[in-house]
Amino acid sequence: MWVFGHTGGGSDLRTQESVFEEIFLVFLVLGTIVGVVVIGYMLYNGWRYRASASDELEDPPVLGELPVGQGGGKKLALSFALSAIIVLSLIVWSYSAVIYVDQGPEMEENMEVEIVGAQFNWDFTYENGETLTDTLVIPEDQLVRFSVTAQTEPRLDVWHTFGVTELRIKADAIPGQTATEWVLADQQGVYLAECFELCGAGHSHMTADVIVVSQEEFDSWYELLSEDPDEAMENIPEPEEN
């Protein structure tokens, strides 16, 4: 798979964050340039041809004429072609990242977490079967794969969207459907997970903490989780200050 752009640290793994930031930046710069040029051109001509400064019109339109156009097709075709090239190349270029973002990097080791949304909590279930509510602890620099859905049993729940803005990850949580998402967190810290689809009166409060800690700290906590879940939930590890 071709992953565009350079990646830090000599590895070909990229976080979702860096993929997003790069594409966003390119779009932002080009979008601004196009916007400034087009709007500038429009304002300039709007000023240039203001009535008080213009000559009398040649062949002005008259009331009751059959509506016809004014020609000028060549110029139109040219600007159209130019804009088409910009838009097309941007999208095609950005598409090369879609497969990577959809499927995630290939890594030998990875862990899986099941995320279930229910009014108005997030449940995170680890491979050992233990479930944390509104708190997710994951290790730094490790690929974590999520399967995301909404609760169906014992009671059908509604459509939610799980997203962590700072990590640039997001997935719809739809009852009966399972979406996949992945994260590769390269910095320890506490990140805010939010719900991005209106799900009822508690939508605004449907948040969770995503805690990224070092691999060693995670391993020892995870071991504790398997042996004594209650104890582990009391002792959520804390990320190191960078």
Added chain:
Amino acid sequence: MAEHSFPPRSSVKRWLVTTNHKDIGILYIVSSLFFFIFGGILALLIRTQLWTSGEFILSGSAFGQAVTAHGLVMVFFFLSPFAFGFANYIVPLQIGADDLAFPRLNALSYWLYFFAGMVFIVSFLQGGTIEAGWTLYAPLNLPAFMPSPGATTAILALLMFVGSVTASTINFIVTIHTHKADGLSLWHLPMFTWSILLTVWMMLIAFAALAAALLILGADHIFGAQYFTATEGGGLLWAHLFWFFGHPEVYIVFFPALGVMLETYQTFTGRRLIGRKWVILAMILVTLQSFLVWMHHMFLTTINLEIKTLMMAMTIGISLPFDLIVFAMIYTLLKGRIRYTTPFLFNFGALLLFILGGITGVFLGAIVLDYEFRGTYWVVAHFHYVMFAGGTALIGGLYYWWPKITGKMYNEFLGKLHFGIYFIGFNLLYFSMFLSWEMPRRVFTYHTGLETYNQMATIGGIILGASFLIMFYNLYTSYLSGPDAPDNPWEYSRTAEWATSSPPPLENFEGVPTYRNGFLEFEDRNAVADGGHVEHGHEPGRHPDHASWWPVTISFAGFLMLIGLAGLGEHFAYELLFIGGAAFVLLSAIGWGLEDFYAPEPLRGAKWPFDGVHKNKFGMWVFLASDIVIFGAFIGAYVFIRWGYGWEAWQNVPAESLPGLVNTFVLLTSSFTVILALVYAQRGNRRGVIAGLLATIGFAFTFMLIKSWEWNFLLPEAETLPEAVTMLVTLDFDVLFHTEGPAIDASIMHSTYYVTTGLHAIHVLIGVVALGYLAWRAWAHNAYIDGNERPVENVGLYWHFVDIAWVFLFPLFYII
């Protein structure tokens, strides 16, 4: 009703009974501005709540209702009706018609819209309206999560609104294609009329899909069907149906505004549109493409990558025609004499805003970026820059056509002041949303880092709202005491609405407009009437009618019926209201049918490609086309859910296919008898007509009898066919209403069976009413054998369609 009894505009009665397109246009504009204020107040509530990051004036539930109602009111009850106010007023003038093709149906459209708005307002009073966002995502949109009857009422309000839109769609399609002045071809239509024509073509298909979605949702709400709670894809099904409507809806809202822009860019620059034919082709292309991109609203769902890629490609495709249209407008400025009047300031500003909305939309077209923008304020900011850019152009349209509609000039200084404050407020409000794009949509509390941007937005919102005080003051004083407007206040305007008085007379032009010699001329009305050959339906010497009580009566009856329907099972009063309302609807519909309302079709003018089709038949076909989409969407929903369930694991509900097959024979035979009625009508054979119609009604009842027996008795496995037949033959009438079959909520299989065949049964019943009416007229008034057999033909077209629908339902629900 003769013309002399048509009351003057100062009379309240005039506004209740009028069917004149200019009156209806004014009614639309005034009502939509009322809803604009309503939606605007909701917006200000939202912005006030977001002033601080924590709890403030609204609860989570109240906030959810406010954002939902704001979206629904602005999109459905303000933007489109506002645009269609102008369409009503201006399109017939631009094409040189006296009125729309079906003036009474047009009045019905308006009143259905008005009362749909009233139903929506009632929903607030029933324990709160729906709070699922304007996209109404499932299953949050169901009673399990919103138990108050208000949520159901809101859905029925939307359904009633869809009824209004469907009637308008039929009316405008027929009018624009067949009521053009002599010498005015499609190609030469003014740009505003072009934009409305393409808008209604999109509406035809998009709103039918919405109708299907809302009917199914209504069945889930009222009868307990299980479509959108189905874990086999119920949520996704809603998203598909909604966005198949919802994406074209963006252009449905925007195109009329584009039409206003294309007119004003020509008028106020004194230039004709650059690349006109390319602009028209681009708009036609957008119309087609609008139905090929809906899943870009669903990139983050579980749909597969192949379809996402396809939809992404289509999405880029649809941005290109818009590039061309934008460039065409900019190039039209060149070498012009641009006059910055209030209408043009708004339209110039609208294009600036639209460019920004368009560029930020390209970001959303890239899947990787869209994943992150999903559900954030980026989306909110983007679509306000697009939709409200359209709103901006329409406000320009209000100033542009104000002198024509009222005959008064507004104050130019106040107009410019309005624009200045408006434009500042707009950008402060919505650009702040781009800056706070990481915030999730529809939250009423947020983290504290975003307070500055939110407060900027709130200040912008207040400025934006306040600017409209200037507009309302300006228009109010102009209406009361403004200087009289000339016929044509705008130099370089070209279109025909400026070639008549301000406001125009009842019949729009003194003479009959014609473009036969390549420019607008007027012919003597009497000469045209005498010279034109007399066709069926043309009654020389008779004046067209302009008044009817039935549109407002039917709509009011519908209002009562739907309020009752929403509360079924809640309280006895609701049941009474529903039954009374339904009877009232039926009676007023019959009253409508009996009224002799005369609206002639123009004798000349290009009708290509619909030459030679009478307007009633054309209207019926347009209606059937939308019905095809409704039935198709029901069948599509069934196929989708069955696929999600596992196609071959699915169990058909009817245990035997024989009753279905018998019913197929029955309906096919009824199709044959209804065509016989038409043949006999053409031959002038009265008894043949009556016999054909009665036989058809008889077969319809047979069909319904077998159907109801099946619903009640065939379905429980214990019952056998002979047993059921015996009970039926003994005419135990109780049988029909004695429900023993499994309930609609027994499983998704039962839900799809009952709901789809139920929709078909309702079609059969409506057909029976229409056929009964024809039979009675044929019997009592010797109707249809005097050369005017069109009603028999048109009802027949409908009846054959009901037959065709069954041709598909039978195999899908009984055999496969």
Added chain:
Amino acid sequence: MASIKLYFAVYVALLILAVTKVIFIEFFEYWTAVGAILVSAFTKSALIAYYFQHLREEPRAISWLVLISLAAVLLLAAAATYSIT
């Protein structure tokens, strides 16, 4: 003006086509039968539209109107169903 004879012939053809559906499911393999039944249903609809609704006498544009809405809704059903495969 069409003759009753012609309409009757169409009617008989429709009845026969209706019966074929039940026969197909009995004698064909499931998915073959589904295909055959759909062909039969579309044929019936076309006969009804062409003769009974006399599309054959109307301008071509009316047929296009019908076909366009049919195509739109078939697209909706097909693409939506495909999206979850």
